[in-house]
Amino acid sequence: xxxxxxxxxxxxxxxxxxxxxxxxxxxxxxxxxxxxxxxxxxxxxxxxxxxxxxxxxxxxxxxxxxxxxxxxxxxxxxxxxxxxxxxxxxxxxxxxxxxxxxxxxxxxxxxxxxxxxxxxxxxxxxxxxxxxxxxxxxxxxxxxxxxxxxxxxxxxxxxxxxxxxxxxxxxxxxxxxxxxxxxxxxxxxxxxxxxxxxxxxxxxxxxxxxxxxxxxxxxxxxxxxxxxxxxxxxxxxxx
Amino acid sequence: xxxxxxxxxxxxxxxxxxxxxxxxxxxxxxxxxxxxxxxxxxxxxxxxxxxxxxxxxxxxxxxxxxxxxxxxxxxxxxxxxxxxxxxxxxxxxxxxxxxxxxxxxxxxxxxxxxxxxxxxxxxxxxxxxxxxxxxxxxxxxxxxxxxxxxxxxxxxxxxxxxxxxxxxxxxxxxxxxxxxxxxxxxxxxxxxxxxxxxxxxxxxxxxxxxxxxxxxxxxxxxxxxxxxxxxxxxxxxxxxxxxxxxxxxxxxxxxxx
Numbered sequence: 149x150x151x152x153x154x155x156x157x158x159x160x161x162x163x164x165x166x167x168x169x170x171x172x173x174x175x176x177x178x179x180x181x182x183x184x185x186x187x188x189x190x191x192x193x194x195x196x197x198x199x200x201x202x203x204x205x206x207x208x209x210x211x212x213x214x215x216x217x218x219x220x221x222x223x224x225x226x227x228x229x230x231x232x233x234x235x236x237x238x239x240x241x242x243x244x245x246x247x248x249x250x251x252x253x254x255x256x257x258x259x260x261x262x263x264x265x266x267x268x269x270x271x272x273x274x275x276x277x278x279x280x281x282x283x284x285x286x287x288x289x290x291x292x293x294x295x296x297x298x299x300x301x302x303x304x305x306x307x308x309x310x311x312x313x314x315x316x317x318x319x320x321x322x323x324x325x326x327x328x329x330x331x332x333x334x335x336x337x338x339x340x341x342x343x344x345x346x347x348x349x350x351x352x353x354x355x356x357x358x359x360x361x362x363x364x365x366x367x368x369x370x371x372x373x374x375x376x377x378x379x380x381x382x383x384x385x386x387x
Numbered sequence: 388x389x390x391x392x393x394x395x396x397x398x399x400x401x402x403x404x405x406x407x408x409x410x411x412x413x414x415x416x417x418x419x420x421x422x423x424x425x426x427x428x429x430x431x432x433x434x435x436x437x438x439x440x441x442x443x444x445x446x447x448x449x450x451x452x453x454x455x456x457x458x459x460x461x462x463x464x465x466x467x468x469x470x471x472x473x474x475x476x477x478x479x480x481x482x483x484x485x486x487x488x489x490x491x492x493x494x495x496x497x498x499x500x501x502x503x504x505x506x507x508x509x510x511x512x513x514x515x516x517x518x519x520x521x522x523x524x525x526x527x528x529x530x531x532x533x534x535x536x537x538x539x540x541x542x543x544x545x546x547x548x549x550x551x552x553x554x555x556x557x558x559x560x561x562x563x564x565x566x567x568x569x570x571x572x573x574x575x576x577x578x579x580x581x582x583x584x585x586x587x588x589x590x591x592x593x594x595x596x597x598x599x600x601x602x603x604x605x606x607x608x609x610x611x612x613x614x615x616x617x618x619x620x621x622x623x624x625x626x627x628x629x630x631x632x633x634x635x636x637x638x639x640x641x642x643x644x
Contacts, residue, residue, distance in 0.1 A: 278493055280487075286477045
């Protein structure tokens with residue numbers, strides 16, 4: 149049997165943390181991406197401006213710098229705010245940034261910016277006439293989005309979304325610098341203690357590969373789901 | 388006071404795009420069972436006029452009254468005219484179904500799903516009931532066998548008949564047709580016109596933007612000829628299509644004979 153010098157359970161915990169972190173970050177990134185893509189396409193100049201600054205700043209600054217800024221800078225900012233509240237109102241609050249939450253928020257914010265461009269392009273690829281048909285029958289904006297715009301947009305967004313997800317998954321390894329024990333961190337510690345890098349790094353590599361393979365399968369299913377009506381039966385527009 | 392027996396009344400509609408006037412004070416009154424055709428050269432404003440009727444385009448000035456209910460407008464901070472109450476617009480749109488030049492069937496839904504969508508999501512009709520009704524409508528337009536097909540699997544003529552079934556599913560008081568046969572191959576036009584002819588015969592109120600002069604002559608009871616956003620000439624098809632008074636309408640009709 150494979151002897152992991154007793155690091156097996158911690159490595160498993162680390163891989164679960166990686167997975168949780170990645171999935172929650174993905175959720176946040178998709179939400180932020182949809183919101184900022186909608187903002188970029190809105191008629192409000194202020195919303196467009198905010199969304200453009202968001203994607204410019206996030207995509208222009210290294211992930212590592214952003215994570216440190218948000219984790220340490222965020223804590224300092226919160227401390228300053230709570231100090232001010234204490235001095236002004238004599239109310240003592242203590243808020244500690246949880247490393248897991250900080251990780252999810254940072255990765256979510258970073259990838260939201262990339263998703264934003266993916267979704268913007270996908271929204272633009274939907275034929276305006278199809279949305280108009282929905283409005284012409286009295287559908288509310290939300291109904292048009294949910295039943296027409298979103299499903300049609302997803303078909304165009306999925307390739308970019310899958311790409312972003314793969315990069316996001318591997319970016320979760322950055323959280324080790326803010327003290328979270330994801331599987332990379334556990335493996336690095338174990339390697340230092342035992343001087344057996346292959347013993348730990350190969351399972352970690354296989355772990356990522358497994359998650360990636362399962363995601364590939366999920367995305368294939370999603371593609372099939374959103375391709376319905378487009379690639380069926382090989383028939384054509386022969387009028 | 389409001390006359391609820393008139394399905395659609397439009398008074399002095401104006402619309403311009405970026406300062407270019409497109410509609411210059413158009414009025415129209417559709418009585419129940421009227422089939423009104425709007426004809427005119429491209430750029431005459433006929434499609435814009437139709438699209439103003441369900442507010443896909445926002446008219447700059449003018450009055451829109453659907454079944455005695457006038458649509459309220461306000462002017463926003465940028466000086467743009469907006470509906471006072473979007474809910475009223477949605478309610479009114481649900482009563483004026485539109486059939487588009489490019490069909491605009493939703494490609495990710497089967498034909499029957501297309502027909503069911505608006506009754507289910509707008510009128511909150513139970514799905515089973517919407518399906519039953521949808522199937523009956525597909526039968527009417529000769530597409531029963533195509534119910535579970537996707538739009539890409541159908542010909543243009545079938546798609547347009549499907550789109551007419553989708554419009555009928557809302558039990559509209561007025562049906563708006565925006566050049567329904569212009570995107571079709573010539574041999575497929577007949578089927579679509581045949582369905583529209585039947586709808587006219589059963590007393591549906593229809594407003595049709597079209598280039599099909601035969602349809603205007605044989606089916607409609609009122610023809611409006613638009614030129615530069617104004618009604619140049621209008622009347623019964625037997626009169627104005629056979630003996631047009633204005634020179635422009637004579638020119639417009641001439642190459643067709």
